[in-house]
Amino acid sequence: MGIYDALLVLSFGGPGGPDDVMPFLENVVRGRGVPRERLLEVAEHYQSFGGVSPINQQNRDLVEALRPVLDVPVYWGNRNWHPFGEDTVRQMRADGVRKAAVFATSAFAGYSSCRQYYEDIRRISIEGGPELIKMRHYGEHPGFVAAMADHTRAALERLGRDDARLVFTAHSIPVSMAETAGPEGGLYEEQLRRSAELVNQALGRTGPWDLVWQSRSGPPQVPWLEPDVCDHLRKIEAPAVVLVPIGFVSDHMEVVYDLDTEARAVAAELGLPLERAATAGTHPRFVGMVRELMAEPEPVPCPLTCCPAPKRRPQA
Structure with missing residues (x-):
């Protein structure tokens, strides 16, 4: 190569x-x-x-x-x-x-x-x-977008309805980490939103879609990106939902537990028809x-000041 x-x-x-x-x-x-x-x-x-x-x-x-x-x-x-x-x-x-x-x-x-x-x-x-x-980074690469669009289309077909709301999900991170992602900050959210929009366009859809977060693991006093996917499902006004794990390329435990187990249980409780698109795989x-x-030409490494490590809490 x-x-x-x-x-x-x-x-x-x-x-x-x-x-x-x-x-x-x-x-x-x-x-x-x-x-x-x-x-x-x-x-x-x-x-x-x-x-x-x-x-x-x-x-x-x-x-x-x-x-x-x-x-x-x-x-x-x-x-x-x-x-x-x-x-x-x-x-x-x-x-x-x-x-x-x-x-x-x-x-x-x-x-x-x-x-x-x-x-x-x-x-x-x-x-x-x-x-x-x-x-x-490759979240906006046509190959990734095409894979996610195909998997989302298959989920819509399994659901059997075209009026389902697309809810894209990604791993939540501390707000402080999100603010320092990329050379000028905010790049994590920005890239995810662009990727989601490209998938939506590839499907030929013009309606609204959502980007929500999952798998929060930090202490409650530390702000993380919101809304959580389960909280969002409880508030959404939609006849049906397809969850699209845009932030993952394979089925991590976070996908099969937080989406296939917890989010699906919330949807069942609400009587909300729900399907989950596969990851790129x-x-x-x-x-x-x-x-x-x-x-491609050899990529230029990100500057060392880009995406700094979060400050760690002292161990007890």
Whole structure:
């Protein structure tokens, strides 16, 4: 693929069984001072699905879908669980990889969704190992938009009605983090709104749509982006709803729990017809997008002042 001799799919990671759940969550929140009772609460979400995060199989599926369309080896590594990125990079060095494109499974600006992947790349880079180049944001790429439009169209067809309201969802983040996303701030929300509008246009729809938030995990005294998807469903005036997880590229636990479990329960309580669009996953246009990103000129890294890390609460 031109300047690259491999691709590294770099992702968040997730537990592969019940015994993995707490060690995985401890990796996720290390240094953040998150109370143990909150970890136990989140652990129950995972345990209700057998302690297995769906993101793992979806990453395996993405790697397998990419291999036939790329002429370079494809590797997979995670931030928080096996296969860890540092182990994958050691294997890449042993295989003689010199320069690899890094495809982060997060499409938008922001600390957790972009800057932290740059930090991961610095952390897992090793002497004699490959040079790792993170690909650019891709939430407005035609391949991502086409994949999400197709999945949304399929959800509308399952619902069987054209008058459904599209409610796009993304991971909520602290307002302070949203305000510093991108060189001039606000880029996380801005990119998500543009992406949602492009999907709406691709569907040929002209009516209103909403962008709401999910998966808040911070202390109640810290402002996060609102409204929450469940709160929004309770207030919405619409005959039916299709939830479109525009902020995710695969079915994280946040998608299958917060949308497929909690939001669906709220809709059932309200008698509100609801369907959820699939994430981009292994849609052919999304897979082809990765190849197109690798063929672009090497991206210029974001400035170090962009999307600064949030201030951590002191641990008790």
